[in-house]
Amino acid sequence: MDSVFLYSGLYLAFLMIFPLYRALRGPTVVDRMLGVNAIGSKTVVLLILIGLIFNRVDMFVDIALAYAMLNFIAVLAASRYFHKRKGLYDELQ
Amino acid sequence: MHTKGFLLDTKEHKNFNLSPSPAPIEADSSAPSRKGNRLNFYPFAFTFIIMFGIWILLSGKFDPFHLTLGLISCAIVSYLSSDLLFPSLKIRGFFGQWLRFIKYIPWLMIQIMKANLHVLYLTFHPRMMELIDPKIVRFRSRLKSDLALVTFANSITLTPGTITVDVSIHGDFRVHAIDKASGDPLPGEMEERIARAFGET
Amino acid sequence: MDIIVCLFLFAGLFFFTGGSVGILRFPDFYSRLHPAGKLATLGSFSAIAALALFNLHQFSLAALLTSVKILLLVVFVFLTSPTATHAIVDAGVRAGLTPWTKGEKRR
Known part of the structure; x- marks a missing residue:
């Protein structure tokens, strides 16, 4: 069962490349935020997988909860910041 | 009626000087009136129960020291923000x-x-x-x-x-x-x- | 037991794959939010539920507490994922991005 979790974690880490591409190359700022949010939702699952591999789920669950909250607050703060059309039009031209 | 209740909230919050909170999620005209500094008991009690359940879930320790810490902090949190979770609590229904x-x-x-x-x-x-x-x-x-x-x-x-x-x-x-x-x-x-x-x- | 866990885990990974590929393939920002917001939610749900189930293998009070915590994570994801999606789409609308319509070039 451990190897299943190990390869699932590796596969999840591989999947993070696609949103990372969107975060780096995205045509607008909101695309980048979208990519970062997608990476965060995969990281939560990856953290619990790591906890199961190392047999310390009780500790890693707390880290995953804190990470989920941090990800949510980061997305909210970034989207509030760009409410004022700051820098959004520069990239479209 | 609806928007009126929403606008009135800022005034109510000045009287109710416990809460530094923004406007509540649900501004119903049938919300219990908060006169003076008196705390509504039922919202406080429900918030306290939920908070304490989450505390026990997250800490997972049952010795008296941690339980007392949890009681104190849950009481403070639910005292400050009891009007956020249940803004208009009607017990019936x-x-x-x-x-x-x-x-x-x-x-x-x-x-x-x-x-x-x-x-x-x-x-x-x-x-x-x-x-x-x-x-x-x-x-x-x-x-x-x-x-x-x-x-x-x-x-x-x-x-x-x-x-x-x-x-x-x-x-x-x-x-x-x-x-x-x-x-x-x-x-x-x-x-x-x-x-x-x-x-x- | 292990078979059920593997089934749920692979279903979650499959949904995650769909979400990642969709973020690359869809033509504009608004339609990219559809795979990002939905497939990530259900992918997290089934993968995390599988892990919570696996955690109950050796049944004890501590394991039960951990499993309930993991399920709390599911509730949290279900509450916050639509809200985050809505915050991002709101920023996009206020910036004046127009939705892609049929026949246009991919952005």
Whole structure:
């Protein structure tokens, strides 16, 4: 069962490349935020997988909860910041 | 009536100098009046019970020291923010409403499954660009309370091919639908079910 | 037991794959939010539920507490994922991005 979790974690880490591409190359700022949010939702699952591999789920669950909250607050703060059309039009031209 | 209650809240909060909170989620005209500094007992008690349950869940230690710490911090938190979680608490019909809301969840899960399979089909379809036809749909909902509107907006975002773009306090929705078939049946059955769950038939 | 766990885990990974590929393939920002918001939610749900189930293998009070915590994570994801999606789409609308319509070029 451990190897299943190990390869699932590796596969999840591989999947993070696609949103990372969107975060780096995205045509607008909101695309980048979208990519970062997608990476965060995969990281939560990856953290619990790591906890199961190392047999310390009780500790890693707390880290995953804190990470989920941090990800949510980061997305909210970034989207509030760009409410004022700051820098959004520069990239479209 | 609705917007009036929402505007009045700032004044109420000055009298109620315990809470540095923004306007509550649900500003109902039938909200219990907060006169002076007297704390409403039932919102405080319910918030305290929920907070303490989460404390026990997250700490997982049952020795007296940690339990006392939890009691003190839960009391402080629920004293400061008891009006955030239950802004208008009517004891009668309260548990009934939660039961009806829980009954709504399984139907929502089935809809979420359908939505995901639909988006998955679109994603892996080789000629995806010809299948999708995004457009913005506008409609007016007849739901009244803020909590029902928030639930409706979140449910729209989670279910078939639609994302809520904008909601006003009067219930005007703007929804981005990914193809024609998913945008047309709005508001439809989901609104009826939410209206039933929140007792607004 | 293990078979059920594997089934749920692979279903979650499959949904995650769909979400990642969809973020690359869809033509514009608004339609990219559909796979990002929905498939990530259901993918997290089924993968995390599988892990919570696996955690109950050696049944004890501590394991039960951990499993309930993991399920709390599911509730949290279900509450916050639509809200985050809505915050991003709101920023996009205020910036004046127009939705992609049929026949246009991919952005």
